[in-house]
Amino acid sequence: MRDGRSGGIADRVDEQGATQMETSVKISIIGAGSAQFSAGIVRDLCINPGLRGSHITLMDIDENRLDFVWRLANRLSGELKAEIGFSKTTDRRIALQGADFVLNTAQAGGHQWAEDQRKLGEKHGYYRGTKLHNFPQMQLFLDVARDMERMCPNAWLIQSANPVFEGCSLMHRETNLRILGLCHGHYGYLEIAHALGLEPEHVSARTQGFNHWIWMTDFRYKGKDAYPLLDEWIETKAEAYWAQNEFEFWDNQLSRAAIHLYRTFGLMPIGDTPRTCENQGIGWWLHTDLATKQHWYGALGGFDSELGWQAYLDRLQHKVADIEQAVTDESKPVTGIFPPVQSKEQIVPIIHALVNDTEGMFQVNIPNRGGIVKGFPDNLVVECQGVVSGAGIRGLNQPPLPAKLMAGAMIPRWSQAECMIEAMRLCDYGLLLSCLLMDHRTRSLQQAEQYLQEWFADPRNASLARAFGVLR
Amino acid sequence: MRDGRSGGIADRVDEQGATQMETSVKISIIGAGSAQFSAGIVRDLCINPGLRGSHITLMDIDENRLDFVWRLANRLSGELKAEIGFSKTTDRRIALQGADFVLNTAQAGGHQWAEDQRKLGEKHGYYRGTKLHNFPQMQLFLDVARDMERMCPNAWLIQSANPVFEGCSLMHRETNLRILGLCHGHYGYLEIAHALGLEPEHVSARTQGFNHWIWMTDFRYKGKDAYPLLDEWIETKAEAYWAQNEFEFWDNQLSRAAIHLYRTFGLMPIGDTPRTCENQGIGWWLHTDLATKQHWYGALGGFDSELGWQAYLDRLQHKVADIEQAVTDESKPVTGIFPPVQSKEQIVPIIHALVNDTEGMFQVNIPNRGGIVKGFPDNLVVECQGVVSGAGIRGLNQPPLPAKLMAGAMIPRWSQAECMIEAMRLCDYGLLLSCLLMDHRTRSLQQAEQYLQEWFADPRNASLARAFGVLR
Numbered sequence: 001m002r003d004g005r006s007g008g009i010a011d012r013v014d015e016q017g018a019t020q021m022e023t024s025v026k027i028s029i030i031g032a033g034s035a036q037f038s039a040g041i042v043r044d045l046c047i048n049p050g051l052r053g054s055h056i057t058l059m060d061i062d063e064n065r066l067d068f069v070w071r072l073a074n075r076l077s078g079e080l081k082a083e084i085g086f087s088k089t090t091d092r093r094i095a096l097q098g099a100d101f102v103l104n105t106a107q108a109g110g111h112q113w114a115e116d117q118r119k120l121g122e123k124h125g126y127y128r129g130t131k132l133h134n135f136p137q138m139q140l141f142l143d144v145a146r147d148m149e150r151m152c153p154n155a156w157l158i159q160s161a162n163p164v165f166e167g168c169s170l171m172h173r174e175t176n177l178r179i180l181g182l183c184h185g186h187y188g189y190l191e192i193a194h195a196l197g198l199e200p201e202h203v204s205a206r207t208q209g210f211n212h213w214i215w216m217t218d219f220r221y222k223g224k225d226a227y228p229l230l231d232e233w234i235e236t237k238a239e240a241y242w243a244q245n246e247f248e249f250w251d252n253q254l255s256r257a258a259i260h261l262y263r264t265f266g267l268m269p270i271g272d273t274p275r276t277c278e279n280q281g282i283g284w285w286l287h288t289d290l291a292t293k294q295h296w297y298g299a300l301g302g303f304d305s306e307l308g309w310q311a312y313l314d315r316l317q318h319k320v321a322d323i324e325q326a327v328t329d330e331s332k333p334v335t336g337i338f339p340p341v342q343s344k345e346q347i348v349p350i351i352h353a354l355v356n357d358t359e360g361m362f363q364v365n366i367p368n369r370g371g372i373v374k375g376f377p378d379n380l381v382v383e384c385q386g387v388v389s390g391a392g393i394r395g396l397n398q399p400p401l402p403a404k405l406m407a408g409a410m411i412p413r414w415s416q417a418e419c420m421i422e423a424m425r426l427c428d429y430g431l432l433l434s435c436l437l438m439d440h441r442t443r444s445l446q447q448a449e450q451y452l453q454e455w456f457a458d459p460r461n462a463s464l465a466r467a468f469g470v471l472r
Numbered sequence: 473m474r475d476g477r478s479g480g481i482a483d484r485v486d487e488q489g490a491t492q493m494e495t496s497v498k499i500s501i502i503g504a505g506s507a508q509f510s511a512g513i514v515r516d517l518c519i520n521p522g523l524r525g526s527h528i529t530l531m532d533i534d535e536n537r538l539d540f541v542w543r544l545a546n547r548l549s550g551e552l553k554a555e556i557g558f559s560k561t562t563d564r565r566i567a568l569q570g571a572d573f574v575l576n577t578a579q580a581g582g583h584q585w586a587e588d589q590r591k592l593g594e595k596h597g598y599y600r601g602t603k604l605h606n607f608p609q610m611q612l613f614l615d616v617a618r619d620m621e622r623m624c625p626n627a628w629l630i631q632s633a634n635p636v637f638e639g640c641s642l643m644h645r646e647t648n649l650r651i652l653g654l655c656h657g658h659y660g661y662l663e664i665a666h667a668l669g670l671e672p673e674h675v676s677a678r679t680q681g682f683n684h685w686i687w688m689t690d691f692r693y694k695g696k697d698a699y700p701l702l703d704e705w706i707e708t709k710a711e712a713y714w715a716q717n718e719f720e721f722w723d724n725q726l727s728r729a730a731i732h733l734y735r736t737f738g739l740m741p742i743g744d745t746p747r748t749c750e751n752q753g754i755g756w757w758l759h760t761d762l763a764t765k766q767h768w769y770g771a772l773g774g775f776d777s778e779l780g781w782q783a784y785l786d787r788l789q790h791k792v793a794d795i796e797q798a799v800t801d802e803s804k805p806v807t808g809i810f811p812p813v814q815s816k817e818q819i820v821p822i823i824h825a826l827v828n829d830t831e832g833m834f835q836v837n838i839p840n841r842g843g844i845v846k847g848f849p850d851n852l853v854v855e856c857q858g859v860v861s862g863a864g865i866r867g868l869n870q871p872p873l874p875a876k877l878m879a880g881a882m883i884p885r886w887s888q889a890e891c892m893i894e895a896m897r898l899c900d901y902g903l904l905l906s907c908l909l910m911d912h913r914t915r916s917l918q919q920a921e922q923y924l925q926e927w928f929a930d931p932r933n934a935s936l937a938r939a940f941g942v943l944r
Contacts, residue, residue: 264902281887285909285917292916375849407894408906415753415887422879430736434880437757440912444764445757 023355024053028099028152030092030144031106031161032058033065035072035323041103042073043338044348046082050356051348055085059095060106066090072327075334092144096151101351103158104144108136109460111313117455124451126441127289128304131420132455134163135432138170138424139464145171145179156180156354158347163420164211164365168381170421172367180393181365181381182346183211185271189219191253192268195241196229207270208373208384208398211365213413215267215405217398230268234259247298249308249315257286257296265405275303281412284440350388357390364388366395374400376414427467495827496525500571500624502564502616503578503633504530505537507544507795513575514545515810516820518554522828523820527557531567532578538562544799547806564616568623573823575630576616580608581932583785589927596923598913599761600776603892604927606635607904610642610896611936617643617651628652628826630819635892636683636837640853642893644839652865653837653853654818655683657743661691663725664740667713668705670698679742680845680856680870683837685885687739687877689870702740706731719770721780721787729758729768737877747775753884756912822860829862836860838867846872848886899939 027045032038038058045051058073060066070088077084089095096102107114114133121129141159148157156178159168164181172179189205198221206218219226242256252258258274261283275297276283286296293301293308300308326337342349346362353360364386366372372395373382385396401410416438423431436448456465465471499517504510510530517523530545532538542560549556561567568574579586586605593601613631620627628650631640636653644651661677670693678690691698714728724730730746733755747769748755758768765773765780772780798809814821818834825832836858838844844867845854857868873882888910895903908920928937937943 264906266902281910282906285914285920288916377847403894404898404900404903407890408903411887411890412910415883418879418883422875426876428876430738431876431880434736434754438753438884442757444760448757 022050022052024055025051025100025351025355026055026057026098027101027103027351028057028059028095030059030095030102030104032069032088033060033062034105035065035069036319037105037160038069039072039076039323039334039338040343040345041347042076042084043080043335043340044342044345046077046080046084047340047342048348048352050352050358052083053085055087057095057099058086058088059090059092061090063090068324068327072323072334075327076338079333079335080340093147093151096147096155099148099152099155100355101156101158102144102148102152103160103347104141105160106140106144107161108140113460116458120455120458121451124454125443125447126439126451128287128306128309130439130451131435132452134166134420135424135464136461137161137163138167138420139467141167141171142174142424145175145177148177149175153177156351158182158350159365160347162212165213165381165383166417166420166424168211168365169379169417170424172381173379173421173425178392179367179381180350181211181383182350183271183363183365183383184344185212185273186214186363186383187344188253188271188273189216192219192230193221193226195254196226196233198226198229205270206385206398207363208401209273209382209410210373210413210417211381211383212272212276213409214270214273214383215265215401215409216270217267217401219268227268234262242298245298247300249300249303249311252297252302255297255302257283257302260286260296261409265409266402267405272303281416281438281440282409353388354390354392359387359389361396362386362388362393364393364395366393369395370397372397374398375406375410380414380417427469429468429470432468494522494524496527497523497572497823497827498527498529498570499573499575499823500529500531500567502531502567502574502576504541504560505532505534506577507537507541508791509577509632510541511544511548511795511806511810512815512817513819514548514556515552515807515812516814516817518549518552518556519812519814520820520824522824522830524555525557527559529567529571530558530560531562531564533562535562540796540799544795544806547799548810551805551807552812565619565623568619568627571620571624571627572827573628573630574616574620574624575632575819576613577632578612578616579633580612585932588930592927592930593923596926597915597919598911598923600759600778600781602911602923603907604924606638606892607896607936608933609633609635610639610892611939613639613643614646614896617647617649620649621647625649628823630654630822631837632819634684637685637853637855638889638892638896640683640837641851641889642896644853645851645893645897650864651839651853652822653683653855654822655743655835655837655855656816657684657745658686658835658855659816660725660743660745661688664691664702665693665698667726668698668701670701677742678857678870679835680873681745681854681882682845682885682889683853683855684744684748685881686742686745686855687737687873687881688742689739689873691740699740706734714770717770719772721772721775721783724769724774727769727774729755729774732758732768733881737881738874739877744775753888753910753912754881822865825860826862826864831859831861833868834858834860834865836865836867838865841867842869844869846870847878847882852886852889899941901940901942904940 029038058070066088073086117133118129159181164183168179168181186207190200193200193203202222204220205216207214207216209215252275255274258269261269261274287293290301290305293305302308326334350362365381365383368376368380368382369378372384386393419431419435423435436442442448456470501510530542538560545558589605590601631653636655640651640653658679662672665672665675674694676692677688679686679688681687724747730741733746734740759765762773762777765777774780798806822834837853837855840848840852840854841850844856858865891903891907895907908914914920928942
């Protein structure tokens with residue numbers, strides 16, 4: 001891509017004699033210990049005839065989980081009689097060698113580190129923690145990306161672990177890699193369709209913005225503008241919907257918060273957007289404490305409250321237990337848990353489209369080259385619809401977002417992201433401190449400095465502390 | 473300018489037979505009741521031979537103050553034997569008719585309205601008030617600008633009343649006028665030179681940014697970088713300077729706050745920048761209460777504390793009293809108070825440069841056409857150096873500001889301004905509410921809504937309330 005040509009992998013493989021529509025690739029999964037994610041990819045790959053003969057390298061620093069996922073992958077592949085090869089390693093560089101695609105799903109320090117950082121934030125007066133936890137993540141992203149520049153500079157980096165928005169923008173600024181961020185949030189419009197009683201096959205939606213900050217610019221039912229149907233639902237049915245109050249932690253798409261944001265900014269926030277707690281700017285007032293969260297998101301207080309998050313972790317644990325049992329119990333096929341149907345996950349179809357030149361439309365996070373999302377710099381990674389083919393990924397040009405959404409939501413969100421991206425890029429203590437000072441809950445300079453000091457003192461942050469000049 | 477040609481006034485006057493270097497213009501001063509401002513302009517005009525024969529129309533809604541200033545202007549002009557004509561009116565449209573230059577120095581509702589709004593803010597939990605007071609100002613700006621489009625569409629609008637940044641950007645977006653914002657803040661570098669013991673005639677500085685948010689990108693003494701001299705002063709003399717603590721309200725240029733911002737963002741903030749209380753984002757931590765302000769700005773707590781502001785008002789009152797006495801006392805010349813020396817005020821020299829094509833460099837606030845200040849849209853009014861001549865005002869292209877300053881200070885400040893500009897432009901209640909919610913001190917949605925409700929209920933805000941759909 002960087003040399004102006006496109007495709008690359010398909011071309012190369014063609015020269016090796018593969019047919020146009022069947023190309024084997026080498027995919028490396030970083031943080032492959034997440035059984036659900038990895039097995040989902042393996043299954044999607046097994047049932048995709050266009051990627052026959054591909055090889056997956058599973059990489060994780062947790063050897064036990066890696067072994068487990070490796071067994072699961074082999075069983076899945078065996079049951080589906082797929083021609084997919086597997087290898088596993090705890091060494092990232094070995095995993096990256098010769099990769100065509102790198103999927104980064106790793107979480108620095110895992111859930112425990114996230115929880116510990118959250119607790120530290122609460123100790124310093126930040127209910128449910130702060131965005132500081134993005135920094136160890138972004139440092140890991142950069143480490144992976146820099147290893148890729150050495151080991152597989154022409155590979156695509158597909159980033160699925162958060163923060164996709166800030167992290168992809170950072171990697172794009174710091175490397176020459178082909179970067180693609182993926183997320184499921186844009187499917188949120190289907191939840192709206194469901195609530196409105198619309199047949200999903202006749203519903204279409206367009207969303208754009210930044211990852212976890214996307215807005216529905218177009219919403220159609222049987223070809224006609226469906227926003228009036230949403231407005232009618234809000235007018236006549238929303239109160240009853242909110243009153244039932246039996247929401248799961250993921251039920252945020254039609255929450256009071258989502259409708260409040262829609263009323264304030266004029267477009268419907270989609271997916272993770274209405275739940276996203278932007279304590280540095282917009283939406284902090286929906287998240288000040290549990291009671292407030294419960295008002296806006298129902299009894300669980302949404303995804304990110306102490307109740308909602310616990311429900312999420314519990315569910316995750318159950319799923320992992322189910323998977324473990326299925327893998328251990330050789331008497332039953334694992335396809336019982338991972339049936340041979342392509343998931344909603346876009347990763348494998350996108351790889352297929354790229355290497356076999358089968359044009360398709362996807363929701364992607366890509367650099368804003370040429371101003372796909374108007375009013376933001378080219379070096380920011382934005383979320384938009386993109387056409388994927390052998391020619392690469394081309395973002396769909398969009399009309400400008402409404403002035404009100406730009407001024408009230410998009411520019412403020414960019415401003416926060418920019419401070420975080422540049423703080424990490426420059427390893428600048430002043431900018432890092434600024435990120436915290438812009439947190440709406442910070443009451444004094446001293447509070448922010450003391451929190452930062454204790455955060456840097458954690459041994460798990462030693463390399464960040466060195467990078468920021470706090471530790472020598 | 474809009475038709476691609478330049479000059480205009482000088483050309484027109486040339487056709488009428490005036491010599492190239494002596495052009496009479498018609499200048500209208502809106503809000504002329506400010507004796508100090510108006511008399512300063514009159515004096516500068518009287519002593520500028522290039523503008524002989526010009527006419528000044530003084531306009532104010534306060535008839536008494538208008539009469540007073542008119543008498544003062546006539547006495548000044550008489551003593552200086554200047555060929556300047558004067559008229560006065562309380563009718564804005566009459567004042568604007570045929571104007572070549574309109575100086576807008578008016579403050580909606582005067583100091584009393586500002587104080588009343590501040591008190592209302594404090595009642596709702598906002599120490600020293602909020603930025604809501606900018607809205608009646610911006611509404612007045614737009615009223616003046618729209619009248620100009622009808623009465624004198626080719627005139628220059630010179631905006632000196634605040635908020636220059638948001639207000640000029642708003643007028644630029646909403647009208648086709650030639651807009652110029654002017655301020656004195658950029659002279660702040662001379663205070664640094666003074667503290668450092670440098671001979672001012674050998675000191676030069678370049679500053680850019682937004683009005684009241686400008687940063688010294690270049691600082692030279694006898695041609696050499698003088699930033700190291702500043703760094704040395706900070707290292708060796710700043711503590712002693714701060715310890716003396718006998719600061720006037722205007723002594724903010726070398727305050728602890730200024731040096732803190734310099735250390736955080738890497739460039740020295742100039743003029744009003746270090747005092748500017750940006751409660752929506754950067755710097756709120758310097759202004760949380762009087763004790764905090766006193767730490768950062770000395771015993772008075774800076775310009776904007778209850779002590780500093782009272783000192784400013786007292787001084788203003790004394791000046792007005794002095795002027796009143798001088799005007800009333802016919803035994804002494806008023807040139808005793810307004811000696812016949814060109815002030816530091818750029819207005820008259822700029823008018824001279826424009827109409828007589830005498831090229832000169834000034835510090836101006838103009839639309840960011842072509843990206844004078846990099847990274848911001850064309851429709852924003854930025855502060856930069858500009859070359860003024862018969863060809864108009866051409867901003868000096870600048871290298872990009874440092875990434876750290878952009879991410880930590882410039883983009884956040886733009887984000888706040890954008891919300892305010894668009895709230896007023898669209899008269900959008902949601903955006904107005906967003907401005908308040910972004911105020912770091914807002915604790916809940918309810919707090920912001922109640923404050924806004926009471927603010928709109930003030931009869932002086934009736935037309936704003938109608939414009940925003942709050943009052944029908």
